[in-house]
Amino acid sequence: xxxxxxxxxxxxxxxxxxxxxxxxxxxxxxxxxxxxxxxxxxxxxxxxxxxxxxxxxxxxxxxxxxxxxxxxxxxxxxxxxxxxxxxxxxxxxxxxxxxxxxxxxxxxxxxxxxxxxxxxxxxxxxxxxxxxxxxxxxxxxxxxxxxxxxxxxxxxxxxxxxxxxxxxxxxxxxxxxxxxxxxxxxxxxxxxxxxxxxxxxxxxxxxxxxxxxxxxxxxxxxxxxxxxxxxxxxxxxxxxxxxxxxxxxxxxxxxxxxxxxxxxxxxxxxxxxxxxxxxxxxxxxxxxxxxxxxxxxxxxxxxxxxxxxxxxxxxxxxxxxxxxxxxxxxxxxxxxxxxxxxxxxxxxxxxxxxxxxxxxxxxxxxxxxxxxxxxxxxxxxxxxxxxxxxxxxxxxxxxxxxxxxxxxxxxxxxxxxx
Numbered sequence: 001x002x003x004x005x006x007x008x009x010x011x012x013x014x015x016x017x018x019x020x021x022x023x024x025x026x027x028x029x030x031x032x033x034x035x036x037x038x039x040x041x042x043x044x045x046x047x048x049x050x051x052x053x054x055x056x057x058x059x060x061x062x063x064x065x066x067x068x069x070x071x072x073x074x075x076x077x078x079x080x081x082x083x084x085x086x087x088x089x090x091x092x093x094x095x096x097x098x099x100x101x102x103x104x105x106x107x108x109x110x111x112x113x114x115x116x117x118x119x120x121x122x123x124x125x126x127x128x129x130x131x132x133x134x135x136x137x138x139x140x141x142x143x144x145x146x147x148x149x150x151x152x153x154x155x156x157x158x159x160x161x162x163x164x165x166x167x168x169x170x171x172x173x174x175x176x177x178x179x180x181x182x183x184x185x186x187x188x189x190x191x192x193x194x195x196x197x198x199x200x201x202x203x204x205x206x207x208x209x210x211x212x213x214x215x216x217x218x219x220x221x222x223x224x225x226x227x228x229x230x231x232x233x234x235x236x237x238x239x240x241x242x243x244x245x246x247x248x249x250x251x252x253x254x255x256x257x258x259x260x261x262x263x264x265x266x267x268x269x270x271x272x273x274x275x276x277x278x279x280x281x282x283x284x285x286x287x288x289x290x291x292x293x294x295x296x297x298x299x300x301x302x303x304x305x306x307x308x309x310x311x312x313x314x315x316x317x318x319x320x321x322x323x324x325x326x327x328x329x330x331x332x333x334x335x336x337x338x339x340x341x342x343x344x345x346x347x348x349x350x351x352x353x354x355x356x357x358x359x360x361x362x363x364x365x366x367x368x369x370x371x372x373x374x375x376x377x378x379x380x381x382x383x384x385x386x387x388x389x390x391x392x393x394x395x396x397x398x399x400x401x402x403x404x405x406x407x408x409x410x411x412x413x414x415x416x417x418x
Contacts (some may be wrong), residue, residue: 005183022212027081043360061369087411089382091339092304094135095243095256095291096377098147099138100198100282101264101322102311103250103272104129104334114282117289118336121309125338126403128348130357133313139164139331140264141201143312145171147259148181148205150378150393152365157280158326162391171208180391182255182378183209183227188219189387191254194230196239198261201340206231231251236260240287244294247301255381259292261286264315267322272315272329292338301322306339310374328360335372338381342403348372365394376401 001368095332107129112119121127134146136153145153146163149171152158160174171179183193206228207213208226214225230253232242243258266280295301315322317331324330335348349357349372356369363371379389383399390397 003226004230005206006230006234010094011286024073032199036335040157042270042326066268084294087198087335090304091306091342091386092250093246093247093254093256093301094381094384095258095295095305095307096255097288097291097307097309098144098259099263099309099311099334100259100261101267101272101315102281102284102334103263103267103277103311103317103319106263106273106278106333106334109273110278110281110285113270115285116279117285117292119362120289120292121307121336122337122345123346124343125307126337126346126348126351127334127336128357128372129332130359131310131333131348132218132358132362133325133331133333133374135164135362136325137333138325138327140199140312141165141204144202144205144259145179146375147312147377149179149181150182150375150390150397151175151179152394157392161204164201166204169204170213171205172213178215179208180215181209181227182217182381183257183391184383185382185387185390186255187223187227187229187301188217189199189385190221190223191228191385192229192251193255194232194253194256194258195228195259196230196232196243197257197259198234198236198239199259200233202233202259232387236262236284236287240266242289247291247294247305249342252301252305260287267315268320270320271318271320273317279314303340306337306342308335308377308381309334309338310377312374325362328362331362334361334376335377339397339403344407346405348401348403351405354400367400372401 018269066099078099107115107118107122133143134153137143138231141164142161143150145159147160153160153162155175157178158175158367159171161171162178183195186193195202202271209227211224211226214227216225216302217223222377232239234242239258239260243256246256263277266274266277270276292307293303295307312331313322314329314332316327319329337348343351349355352372354369355372356363358371373395375394379393379399380401380403382389
């Protein structure tokens with residue numbers, strides 16, 4: 001499938017089909033293609049070349065390491081499923097929504113009257129308002145790198161992205177080795193992927209898994225290196241319209257990653273938890289309501305679609321920044337799941353006794369019983385879609401985050417044929 005790239009600043013643009021776009025630009029944004037990716041590899045040094053396209057020997061060695069990690073994660077998940085098979089929805093589509101700079105206290109402050117969609121997700125799905133970001137950073141790009149890769153930041157083993165602006169490089173250069181993502185897993189298993197974002201810095205992630213820098217597809221049919229089929233940078237209204245359009249199509253995406261920047265923009269401009277910030281939360285709540293309504297109104301989508309909502313960081317009341325990772329309001333975030341057979345009204349910590357509610361603390365990665373972290377979403381999505389874990393992950397590599405009570409719902413296991 002050829003890449004579809006869309007860049008929008010105002011208005012609405014929806015381009016669907018098999019398109020090859022050599023270059024796309026609009027005021028205030030650009031979508032780098034092959035030339036920009038080549039520049040990125042030059043700026044990142046020879047290591048990025050080895051990781052991105054490399055010699056045959058380098059490719060062989062990289063995929064040997066990749067395969068070892070994959071087999072190790074699969075073995076752990078297999079043992080866990082044999083002990084206690086997951087009870088999960090029969091899911092064909094996942095909509096993963098990231099709310100940039102979202103303080104979960106806003107949901108309780110606004111209540112059901114002003115935030116009905118969030119309260120709908122809480123009452124009809126499984127949730128916590130006390131999940132955690134990664135330990136190292138409470139900024140957008142580092143945390144989103146974790147959210148889609150399932151890795152911590154610190155290397156070795158992490159994604160290695162400490163910066164918060166697109167530096168023209170790729171994630172594999174930061175990590176020192178190839179970083180697989182949930183986009184890799186879905187794409188390589190024949191699924192379709194879309195990334196709809198509200199900030200140009202996400203070009204970094206699209207470039208990291210494009211046709212030049214994505215890894216070869218060694219799973220089943222060769223679907224190519226480009227792991228993100230559709231990439232759009234636009235305002236939230238346009239993004240949600242595009243998402244609703246493709247959900248209504250005959251072939252909804254297997255994975256739609258949606259980033260809404262409204263709350264973070266309001267927090268930086270007016271202060272987190274200010275009146276203007278809470279107004280932005282109500283706007284985002286409206287977008288979320290549209291998405292839930294569209295899914296619920298279509299019996300096929302309602303049966304086969306899960307919605308996951310997390311965020312990259314919070315923001316302290318009255319403060320205009322969120323960069324300090326030691327501040328509880330910065331590392332405290334929501335984690336919401338909604339869909340058929342997801343336990344209605346359940347607290348995620350109650351469903352998962354192998355995770356511990358951290359109170360106001362930010363536990364280290366070495367904690368015996370960890371908190372729920374947003375980085376778990378990558379492997380949760382893979383499990384919902386009945387795929388194995390994302391290779392090399394730090395979080396939820398055994399795919400043990402449960403969304404339903406034991407013995408309730410339709411039991412499925414990712415291991416085997418979808």
